[in-house]
Every structure is written in structure tokens, then in C-alpha cells.
Amino acid sequence: MGTSFGRGGATTFQQDLQNADCILIEGSNMAECHPVGFQWVMEAKERGAKIIHVDPRFSRTSAVADLHVPIRAGSDIAFLGGIVNYILENGREFRDYVVRYTNAATIVNEDFRDTEDLDGLFSGFDEEKVAYDISTWSYEGADVNAAAGNRDKAAQGEAHGRGSTVESDRPKSRDETLEHPRCVFQLLKKHYRRYTPELVEQVCGIPRHLFLEVAESLCANSGRDRTSAFCYAVGWTQHTVGVQYIRTAAIIQLLLGNIGRPGGGILALRGHASIQGSTDVPTLYNILPGYIAMRHAHSQVGLQKFIENIGNKYGYWGHLDAYLISLLKAWWGDNATSANEYCFDYLPRLTGDHSAYVSTLRALDGELDGYFLIGENPAVGNANGKAHRLALANLKWLVVRDLQEIESASFWHDSPEIETGELRTADIGTEVFFLPAAAHTEKDGTFTNTQRMLQWHHKAVEPPGDVRSDLWFAYHLGRRIREKLSGSLDPKDKPILELTWDYPTEGRHLDPSADAVLKEINGFTVGDGKAVSGYEDLRADGSTACGVWIYSGCFAGDENLPARRKPHWEQDTWVAPEWAWTWPMNRHIIYNRASADPDGKPWSERKKCVWWDEKKQEWTGYDVPDFKKTMRPDYEPDDDARAEWGLRGDEPFIMQSDGKGWLYVPSGLTDGPMPTHYEPHESPFANPLYKQQANPVRQTFHRKENPYNPTHGEPGADVFPYVMTTYRLTEHHTAGGMSRTLPFLSELQPEMFCEVSPALAAERGLENGGWATIVSTRTAIEARVLVTDRVKPLRVADRVVHQVGLPYHWGTRGLSVGDSANDLFPLALDPNVHIQEVKAATCDIRPGRRPRGAAVLGLVDDYRRRAGAS
Amino acid sequence: MKQTRAREQAMVPRAEPRTYYDRPVLKKPVWKWYIPAYFFTGGMAGASATLSFAARLRGNDRLARRASLISLAGIAASPVFLIADLGRPDRFYNMLRVAKPTSPMSMGTWLISLFGPATGAAALSDVTGVLPGAGRLAEAVAAVLGPGVSTYTAVLTADTAIPAWHEAWRELPIVFAGGSAASAGAAAVLVTPAADAAPARRLVALGTSMELAAERAMVQRLGDLAEPYRSGQASSPVKAAKGLLRAGALLVSLGSHRRPWLARTGAVATLAGVALTRWSIFKAGFESAEDPRFTVQPQRERLSRERASASEPM
């Protein structure tokens, strides 16, 4: 999303789905995983919208959809690419929108080579580094050297939630006739030419008539008067090409002109109550608050140069200096002065890949002493659970802050490895500190939900006993460290000692005030400490401080806006601006400048959102305009215009350096400017399109704790003939710490089970209600069997393939216990955001329960031997 | 709704009714064996009271006294069974908070609480000889209430949604009445000198034929719903009961005062037969509740009948 549009968040909000004429839910089980938000899909359906669900299984979402399209897990890019091809071949794109609002007309560097030319690779692939040099992907005439030269800018991924930082100049050459052979539009055409309905059928197992029905429904319900929306979630992201799945959807929505308009957009359905917040604020290791890239250890550049490299000349990233310096002021307060570059040097720097999985493997190698687990249960929730549990058992210390004593805290006495004898409690050196954490009902604070909305929750009850909030923990931990260090003259301690660490505390437990934290996040003028009204108030001269620039405005007028609770039926529009607060600047549909034509008039009465008011000389409408309020639609920048004023009045994607929605991503992605169908890391099928079977730059880890099943073409692949995928059930929550411990939820789904088709059940002798054992080279797990026609055998390529459905909620603790689906999956990651591929892998399934104790290892070894994978 | 109706008609009558995973539609009763046991003792007590009074009028005091003692014993045992079956025995008195005509259990409770003391008083005065006048009056009251005590339990059983019980509401009372009479007679035969037991022996014969005839009628009218009585858990008790009843009646009638032991054996068989019938009816009810077909099929057929007649031209 970031690379296509400029911001790493849903482009719309769930309530707006009611305005859609067609909703494509793919890679999401929305009815089961976002049941409350799903009411707006039902509302749209009641209003006559067509609801389509594309999913390997017929789920509770499919049950209420107008059309369910079964698909082979891991083949979505072929399907979506097919739709792109359908649009382009039949000229169904929304021309005016595409020409003016996307980079379709932009001409690309002549050295660029497509996967069509290189049989599955783009130009710039480096065999040893197993990485792309992306310089040839850039726009013609763009400042490519800088791109190649400056490592701080390379590999900008989805995690950064933003587009390129490479194009330091506006693209020089465009061809608005879209005829130029190297313009993005023609490149797309060429790239997807072979993604025909026949190919879709062959790759995805989707019969032609179904594919065509979907493609036609989308086209027929897009344009001036109609809009279609996409909903996706982790059914798309959890693949070794996850980011590119979403890119393909972005391309379709841009071609059909559905971004920034009511009833359109792409709704990224996020997960944990505040997972969006955790990438905004963030808790990610490699970016600073508000998607500001982090500095690398070896980089010697100073503040100004860093800002030049990372920032953009044009668009709102042109104010990076204000955002970054305000951040430094928020952190180091009066210690941050222009003289010392506002403590720029105090910022932590990247020394390498410290993503969760890589760190886990370092722990396995004894290169990691300790670990904080705050609100996470990797022993159950992460792919290859065994590797994770072995890693936890190889630490010196482990701090677990959780509501429950979860599997990740109890692995030393009740993990499956204890049963198999791979671990012996006596031999485990890890000292586990379990600290009970306060739940959201026991503390003040915000959630940032799936639609970028900050919602305040008030403390309803005092946390019992030793239970404390995470804010309390972080604050007092910092306080104590600072006390210990106080007086130290060691320069490495200065960044900590000079931090502003002065939040007012309240209550019996001296909880830091969450309000105060939110206000710091919002930002304030250093002089009078008054809250700023938004990021446009931020200055690069040290006169303002701001913790998270994109959240700036949430505390405007010193009022806690996320705490607003005025119900939508008491408000004028469906946007309901007075319910909580949405970043950026309470804009609900972002890039909504695109809801008006280039002259600033709504594309149609039916799909009005914001428009240019000639009298008032400003943008106005139902939603807060996501645009410079006073910039005329016909505004043309002159050469030395900068930042937002460097963009034209008809360029809606104000975070992008060229103001366009990106059909083609010249930089910001590690695995290609245009999505390409690659098979999952483990697949029973060959890639019919290219010699290149899987994503060439996917992240894999070849080591004994992480064996891989042989994929198609490798000897032994037939030992694991079935495709397995994982998902959620309404009745449980993720790794189960919050649901398997509750009787009312446990009784609704009391046991781990697998879903198989009657055909597979017959083939393998599985009985409904009985037991099955599912096997991969990682391990074997057991599950009760649910034989159902909701899982269909699919005809892919030249044969029928069976899929095994596995909910992943179970573990060894709680009222409802069972084997973990994740123990079956390998560590194979998307190269941009390091997400594990747990939506598609291969397995075998057999009737009966798994062997007990060490015997499981025997069974798995036997499979490894047969697959030649040991 | 036109298409809908058409559709339903197309699907009805169905060989196998559709069900929800074959799960019962109804809840089976929570009652334990105490309940049929009570049906038996209560029924016998009721009939015995009437027998006793009639014998008194005929001047057969030996038979009268014994019958009234049997009645007392029977009715004394009943509350024990009833209370034992309550989920909350301590709350038995809650039954007397209200008198509900719509609740056979409520009506029955009141009936017993009048009948019980009456039989008690009657027996007491008869044995001790005190207040003979009041004793007679009590005997009369008990004699009049007796048949009610013996038959209301049939209504209690039929007044449920349990198909094999509810649909049998016409015949069940006669089955219960006959059984009660037979058991009263049999009990009397056991304890009465053969010379005075002739009426009791005749009562066994009459009661038994009443019960058997009524049951045959019941099973015939129930049609498919009689399945639980014919096959399944209840079937063997049913057969055994019939056998015992026939044998019992035969032996009792053969065993005049010259061969009393024959009559007594017959009496035992009769008592066993009556008890078994109660038990099998009880069981059959449970089975018809547990199998959804017994709930769905008859209702489906009723619906299609109504629809058919509704769509007939006037």
C-alpha cells in the first residue's frame, strides 16, 4: 500500500463499504475475523452490491457472499494479474483517471528488462547477493545514481509504509497518449499479456466462467458512477510474495479508478486491536515513528544529508526535516539544539536484519542473551514453532508480559519438545520472568484500528494484584535504568540520560498519564507547550516537538479527540468525523482528491466526496480533503517549488514524489516493480509462466531446525502431495492465550481440527469426527477431522489437487488444548516485510492420531528420508 | 409464498424426514424409574380403595379390610417415589402453592392429598374400631376418589409433547384403569383367604382384559408411532408384560379356593405384568423423544393433510 499510494494503511474505512457497488473479499475471512465491520458488507449487500469471496475454503464469509470462487492457496497473483490483463485487453480502464492520477504515462529507464524478457527475473538480479540492484527499474531521466549509491535508501519495503525516496526529481518524460513502448501502461500490458483466463484456470483451479464473472463484475461496477472495493487481510500477506499480492490489487483499483473515492479503495483488514498502531508508532525494529526510515550504522551522513537522502523534494515527504527534528525535540527536549543537530547522533542505528525470525535463529545459535515478549506468543503464533521453542530454551533470560502464562512462558515444562525428549527441563538454562500485564480494560490508552482510527479506551477497573500496564512497565523500567546510570560520564549513556522522561504519574501504582503521552505524540510548540493542530504546524527550527508526525492533530486544541464517542446516527454523513479520530488529520478516505476530476468537480453526483469550492477558494466536501486545502485544481508548480507545492493541483497522491498512484514501482520494493506470479516456496506444481519457480529473492533459512519439503521438480516432492493453509475461527483469537483460556469460547471450538473434502477423506481413509495426522518435514501434528464440501478439490494444471485447512489457534495450555498448526510450517519469508509463508505449503495427511513421545520424531524422520530432505 | 408451498408439497410426503444431524427435536423426560413405580403403587392404591368399599357393602369384611390396608400401603409408598424424583425434594411443598387445572401434576397432587388421609383414616378406624361412622365415611370418600387416583397419571403422561405418550391419550387412561384394577385384585388375592377372594379373582380377569384390549387399540391407532412399543428397548418388556398378564389371569381364574396356590402364583404374575406395562410405556416415551423422526414425520403428514384439504375446491 505504501509503495503504491504513499501511506501504509487502508485507503478507506469499513463504514464506507456500504457505498460500494461490488466488494471483492480475497485473502480475508472477513465475516469470521472482522464480524463487527462485516455489518457494512451486509449493508452494501442489502443495497444491491455484489459480494464476491475468493478463498480456498467456503467459509462463513462465502456463506453470505453472492459468489464464492475457490482458489488454490498461493496463486492469487495469477488470478489478479488475469484481471489486470482483462482490463487492459478490453480497454476497461478508467482512462481519465489513469492518465492523470497514476504513473501510467511515465516512461521507464530503457535498461529495464521485464520478467517476460528474462524468464521470471527482472533486470538487475545479482546471483551471489540473491538480491536485485534496482537502479534499472527507475523512471527515465531520474536521478538513478543516487539511488544506486545510497544504501540508506535501498530496500524500502512495505514495512516502511511509504513509497520511493529515490526520485529526487519529477519524472521528466511522460506520454499521455499511453502509446510509448516504455511507458508504464505499455509495460503493464506486456507484463500481463500471458495472464489469460486459460492460464488462471490452469494455475488457480478457477474455471473460466467464474474468473470472467469476477473480472466483469469489477469492470461493470467501476467508473464515474460506480465503485468497487477490495478487502484483504493475511490470506494475502502471509506469502513469500505477500507484498506483491497487495500491489496487484492496487494496480487493479488504480486502473479502474477506485482509489480515493466512496465505495472504492482497498481495505487492509489489520489484525490485533492495535496492529496498525504498532507499525505507525512503531514497534518495528527498522523504522522510526511515522514511517521515517532508520539510519544505518555505517552511514556517516549528518542530519541535513540524511534528510536530503530520505526525504523527497516533492509531496509531503518534503517536510521530513520538520517531522524528524520535531521527533528529536520530543525525545531529547532542551538537550536537542541546532548546535548538536538536535541529538541526531543519539538515534539508534541499524546494524543489520533484526526482524523477529532472524533474531530467533540467532538465539538458536546462542548469539542472543535475552528477549522481551510483550503481548506475543511465538511458541504458538509463529511459523515453525519448534524452532522458536528451542530458541527460547537457548536464552539466558526471558521476560514475558502477558495476561496468561502462555506457551511461550511455559515451554520449559510443557512444550511438545518436552514430550519428545528433545528438551529436558533440567537442561534448560533460560530464566523466565513472567510479569502479569493489564488488559485494555484495566488501563487508559488508544487502539489504532484497521482503518487508521485512534480510539481511546478508559480504564474500567484497577488491575488486580501485581498486574501493571505496559506503559507503566516501559516508563518505570526507563526510570530505573536512568537512576542506575545517573552520574555516568560514559558517552554511550548520554542518549538515555538526556531523554525527556518526565510523564506525570497518577493513581496508586504511579501510572504515567496516557493523556500526556498522546499529547506528546500529537506534538506541541516548545515555547508554550500548547498542542499543535496538525503536522502542517511542525517546524524544522526546533520550535516544535512531535512524537509521531502522522498522528499530529489527534490532540488538537488540547482535546483528546480519539476519546470522542458521538454515534454515527447523530452525525450528518456516513463519514461520522466526530467518532474518535483518524490519521492523517481525521481523513477517512485518503487520496480523496481523486474523488473529483482534474478540474475539481466530482466524477459523478452518486460518488461525491470532496470537491473544489470556487467561491471559498478551497477544497471541501463530506470528508476532510486529503490535499492542500487552498491549492487550486489547475495549480502548476514552477521549478523551485518544493514539497506539496511541488506537486500539481491535480495530483492526489500527495505522499508520492510525483503525486501519482503507482501502477509501476520504480523503487521501494526488493522483488520487482510489477507483481509476478511465483509459486509458493513449497508447491506441488511448476510455475507455468517462467523458468523461475518461486520468488527469487524470498528469505529462506537452510538449517537443521528448519528443513523444507521438496517443492515441485525436486526429488521427493510427491511425498507431500497436498496443499495446506491456515486461518482463523471466529471463536478463537490467534495463538489462543485470550480464547482457549475462556470456557465460553473454548466450548464453541473445543478441539484442533482440520477441514478436508470428502474426496480427500476417501483417498486417505479419514472419517468425519475422527482423527488425522498431518505431516511435513518439520513435524507431525494431530487434529480432529471435519469432512466438508466447503473444501473442494481443484483441478490445477493437469490434475486434481486437495487442500487441507488448518486453524492455527491451538497449543498446550488453557481449557482447550491441541497441536499447533504452525509447527508444520517452515520459515520462508517475504523479502520486503519478512512475513512468514503460512498460507501455502505442502503436507501429507493420514488417518489416526499421531504417535506419542519420541515416536513422532521417528515418523517425521521416515518422511524426511523418503523425501530425501533429511 | 406460492412457490414455497409448491416446493414443500413436492417434498412431502418424504420417506425419510429431514433432521438436524439426527438430533432429537424434543428433550426426553428427566424422570427416573420412581415415576412408573409410583404409577403402579398409586394405581393399585386407588383401585383397592374402591374394591374395599364395595366389598364392605357386600359384607365381605375380610376382603374389605385387606384391600383397604393394601390401598394405604400403596398410597403411603407413592409420595416417597414422587419426592425421590424431584430435583429439589425440599421444595415438594411448592406443589401446594397453587392449584392449576392445566397441570395434571398439580391436580394429581391435590387428589392424593385428599385420598391419602381418607384411606389412612378408613384403614385406621377399621383396624382399631374407633369412630366406625367416620371410618365408613372416609372409606366412601376414598372409594370415590380411587378411580381418579388410578387414572389421572395417564393424563399426566399424555399431557406432554412426547409423541408415543401424547398421541396415546385416548387409550392410556383405560390401560392405566385396567392395570390398576388387575393389580388391586391380584394384591388382594395374595393376602385374602381364598374363600373370600372370589371378587378379587374376578377383578383380576376383568382388569387384565381391559388393559390388554385398550393397549391393542392404542397400538393400532398409533400407527408408525407404535414402533417404540413394538420394537426397541420397550418391546421385550411389552411382550413379557402381555405374557405375564395372560398367564396371571388364567391361573387366577383356574385357582379357585380348592387350589389357592395356583391363584397366588397367578396374582404375582399379574402384579409383575402390570408393573412391566407401566415401565414399557415409560420407556417407549423416551425412545419416541430421542428419535427426531417420531416428532417430525407425524407433524409433516399433518401439515400435508391440512394443505391438501385447504387446496380442495369449495
Add this chain to the structure above:
Amino acid sequence: MTERVGFFTDTTLCIGCKACEVACKEWNHVPDDGLNFLGQSYDNTGELGASTWRHVAFIEQTKPIDIEGNGSAGDVRWLMSSDVCKHCTHAACLEVCPTGALFRTEFGTVVVQQDVCNGCGYCVPACPFGVIDQREGDGRVWKCTLCYDRIGVALEPACAKACPTKSIQFGPLDELRTQARERVGELHERGVTEARLYGDDPSDGVGGMGAFFLLLDDPEVYGLPPDPVVTTRDLAAMWKAAGAAALAMGAAVVVSVFGGRG
């Protein structure tokens, strides 16, 4: 008596999330009903009972498909429906209750007074829907109270409140019935000809249900009786039959005593 209230459960809007089941238990402190994997689609509670007052049924229907695979929603249908006590106009449970523990509230709903119930269990086989049941170890019977404590203070019942898709609609029964009929009309126009109401008709065997449903198939498919009748409808006749039987017995006694020698 204030206006009669009830439920209209529109199963075409149900997404099977079971929020209603959970909300009911949370609000009414109903214990769990045992952790049993039933292998009956996503239904693991099975049926209404003493410890399950809302129950979501899951019915999977399929036109036979060829192993060549490849179908669409066309050949799979997944029906979901949230069942509950019907709060019958003529409520057998209430009528047979000998203690008056079961009573009709000012809202026209049927509720058990737990402090009066003596566990006689008569209501259990009396209910034509198999709703009310005795709780193990407790002895008393339990069922949906239609949130008597909530509606008393003008709150909607917990289950309806929790339902994200308005599949459970709570309100004055008359209004609900009109809405429901309009809804069926709408659906028929949209070609959903199998949509039909269940329990909305005051002339049915239980005098109309306080909680009625919009179904997409025959009631029995959802575990509901197709033509429920309140058992007490035949009660008068039963008493007559019993009376006759009583006389017959009396006669039998008289005959055997006076109709012969000795």
C-alpha cells in the same frame, strides 16, 4: 401488561459468529455446556438446553459435485440460524408447571422463577421445541429469560445487542411481524423464493411464537418441529377420557364384587 415483546431472527443475515451465544452466557452467568467436538459443521453445542439458551445451528447443503472439482457458491449452501426459547403464546412448559415457577411476565415472555422451581421436570417433556431442561447437579430447570432483567430497564437483550448483523431483532411483537412479512416479500422479489417465516402465525399450534424466524428451508432442517402444538390443547378431552376410564374401573369393581357368588 405492557406491550408484548419478542425476537425476529432473520437467518439470512446470520454470519454464524456465535456472539449471541457468548453474550447470553456472559450476561446471565450461564455455565459452559461441556467441551465436546461434535463433528457437526461448526456446531459444538448441539442444541438448546439448561446451559445453552442461544444456539447457533450450522447446516451444510450440497448439490453433488464431480471430483473434477470446480464449483461456486452455487452448489454449496451453509445455513446458519440462532435458535432460542420461543416464548410461546400458549406455552406448554408454563401450563403444566405445578408450582407456578414458570410464569408470564408483563412483557408477555415466559420465565422460570428459580426460587420456586422444585425440579419436578414436568415442563421438560412438555415443551414441543425441546428448549427447557434440567441442569445436572442443580435439579432446577433453566432457559432463556428474554433477559427479563434487561428489558425491565429498557435495555435490549444481550444476544440481540451483541449481534453484529441485526440477524436478531428485538422489539414489540406486532412491529416485528410486519417487518418480517415485508422482509419475506423483499427476498421473494430478489428471487430468494425459499424464504419463509416460522412461528409468526397466531393461529398455529402454539398460538404464535414470541420469538419467530425467517428460514431458508424446512424447519426440521434446523432442528425445529414443522408443526408444533401445545400439548394442553387436548387436555380437556384427556380429562374426559380419564373420567370415562375411571367409571369403567369403578364398574369393573362393582361387577366383580356383586356379579357372582361369594
